[in-house]
Amino acid sequence: MSDFWDRYGRSVSICHRMPPVLKLALAISVIVAGVAIPVRYWPAYGVLGCLVFAGHSIAGIPLGYLIKRLLIFLPFVGSMAISLPLSQGLDRGWDLMLQIMFRGCLAFLVSLWLVNVMPFEQLLVTLRKLRVPAVVVAILAFMYRYVFVVWDELDKMRTARKARSFSGGSLWFRWRTLSQMIGMLLIRSLNRAERIHGAMCSRGWDGEVRWLDDQD
Amino acid sequence: MHIQDGYLSTSVCLATGAVSLGAVAYSLHRMKDSLGERTVPLTGMMGSLIFAGQMVNFPIGLPVSGHLMGGVLAAAILGPWAGCIAVTLVLVAQWALFSDGGLLALGANVLHMAVLGSIGGYAVMTTVRKLLGGGFRGTVAGSVVAAWLAVLAASAVFCLEFRLSYAASDFDFGNIFTLMVTLHALIGVGEAIITGFVVSVIYQQRPDLIDMAQQVDATVASSASRFAAAGLVCALAVAAFAAPFASDLPDGLDSVVDRFRIATSEDSTAGLFADYDQIPITGWQSLSISVAGIGGSLAVFAAAVLIGRAIPVNTPTIAVEATGE
Structure with a gap:
């Protein structure tokens, strides 16, 4: 079961060799950017998306695994996001639903990258270094x-x-x-x-x- | 129940994060007094258990299924402070292992499930338990009521957070809150039944485990602050039912939201819906809310009575020593 979550956590790549604090900082900054950038600057989302996929491919995480995880994740974020247009009588809220789902998936993919390049033990050591x-x-x-x-x-x-x-x-x-x-x-x-x-x-x-x- | 990144605006995430951080720091401080050097094994094991317990799917006769959340359960065993830490760390581990729950939204999730669930839920549980004179029935009824109220209180806080995250003109908040509260009244009944059953099993097999939390209570939580916390949870639960109605009314909240929005340059699609008239609260909303409130209360009351009655009480008088088996 543990193999499924951080299956690629112990493989070797540039992403895996990065200093742990840098990995954490990178992931957090991409998530914050994804949530904070207003929709009218939508090209920035394309850049972030490319960044995320580049990160995954450099780390050697196969696309099939990403799709499988995303398919499990989508019902969760989708069921909550769909309640927006549902409660508005299906005539409003679609744009917000898409926005929430896109941001949710982006943040999920970034977290997934972090989980797969940073084994849990390394996270613990990093947390300790950060004076938790x-x-x-x-x-x-x-x-x-x-x-x-x-x-x-x-x-x-x-x-x-x-x-x-x-x-x-x-x-x-x-x-x-x-x-x-x-x-x-x-x-x-x-x-x-x-x-x-x-x-x-x-x-x-x-x-x-x-x-x-x-x-x- | 987990909020993912993207639901709430960055400023709301930061604000809830700050509140949760304060509550967790205080819990850490109090936890050491109450559990001493047993803190790490007990809290860690409780965390693992909640983690595993959430994997057990409860059928509800539909394609979807429910599961335990565990805030009140953790508090019933470990007391409020260690319970809060256990649930917080479960949320951290769920993010770090499953990527479940979101990083920015962690503060909001901790606030809903650990702070309201464990600390608030514990206060309600002890208060109800004391009112019913303790014992098996009091303990079970306390945990059942606490679990339901904690979920409702969390949904009220979520409504507020959601309202603060988006502009008033984006959509009609009354409708979305009605849906949320109705849904959470149902989810809360499920959580209440599971928590009640689990607590009743523990009370029969190892009553000393629940008394452990009660001893903690006697030393670290004064009854006045407990009553205050229990009152706060009840008020929030009631506020959950008022949220759909109040969401369109207060101008003060709107201006705060607008200032928030400008300060953080959060996007809004106001231009599209600027001339859209707000729908006043219509019949189906108040009907739905009334059904959720009255039906939920009745279901929780019935669950408390049934779980307290369903299994004959045969509590062992001497606690079994758990060594060397």
């Missing part, structure tokens, strides 16, 4: 470490549920089963967190986050 509080970075690192474990647990529970054919029933029953699954997952996860906490304490954890390169 150590606790925040540590929690994010912990989340990234264990989210896959929790997912596996969820997958096991889903399989068990399917094997016992708990899929039918009334809507109320299904909601109850699914919620109870989340509840049990929560309890198991927190049990795991307590065990991990115990293991951390036995290795000298005192709540202070230390990093290996703190000396310099």
Whole structure:
């Protein structure tokens, strides 16, 4: 599952070798430009679009992957944007809908580029260099470490549920089963967190986050 | 529920970002007092759980399906401050992994889901819980009501943000807000039912986990500020229903918006619609809003009663030690 999001995060290109702060700054500035430039300067959008596609092609991210991700993303941004003309009786709001969808897709493609040239670990190191509080970075690192474990647990529970054919029933029953699954997952996860906490304490954890390169 | 980049203007994004940053910084400060050195594993695991829990699709009998948002749930377990941090970091990770939610809009998303969802939701939950005298039913009813009100409050704040992002002449805000509020009254009922079920499971299996948050509450949140926060969430939820009606009325808001717009040179298509007469609030809007408000309240009340009743209460008296299994 993790492979799908940042599938190209570990390949090699000029984009991947850029200093992480520069990647972050580039992505943020293109997103800000995309949202802030008024529509009447529309040629600027063409320039931004070319920039984004150039970035993706230099980073070696295939077009097929972009299209696949964009197809998953479009219903989300589209369903919200379509509510504009829908609520206006279909005679107004189309221009704004297009504007929102275009800006949304542009920002999405930029984020996608960033995700695929900057692995999560690198983001954590960068955040730490940017003086984000150590606790925040540590929690994010912990989340990234264990989210896959929790997912596996969820997958096991889903399989068990399917094997016992708990899929039918009334809507109320299904909601109850699914919620109870989340509840049990929560309890198991927190049990795991307590065990991990115990293991951390036995290795000298005192709540202070230390990093290996703190000396310099 | 996630706002993508492009919905809100840059200035609104920056303003909401500043508010969220303040709230998150304050939560960080309070979180350390309440959880101590357990902060990192507990908050991190809660974040992973919400992340995974949002992957569970709840069928609603249509092609689309709903999922958990988790602000109130995180606060029920970790308390308001760590809950807010957990949800905030889930949003950050969702942006960094899925590119979901947008970077500029992160501040707005944090404000809606973490600040209103966790801190506001917690205040409502504890207040309702205390009013009902605690216990299983009080806890479940509190979480159900809090989850619904938090979603409505978020939709009210979104209406305001959206209104500030665009010129009054661009389109009729009453209509779009009616749609938003009606939709969120429904989404909120879903969130309320899921949260209620999950909390009831936890209360039966590990009541100590919920009491953990309650102990946090006893030490760090005074009842006065909790009442104030709960009142604010309720007021915002009520404001959500007023938003469609109020959107065309206040001249003050318009002038603020216009000044905002000129200051940021945000584009407007005023020229196209300059002579368009604003539609007054028509019958279907007030009908829709009334149905959303009354129907939503009834559904949430029914959910609170049903979830509290559906499962026999057999809370273990001794909490199971979670070591070495």
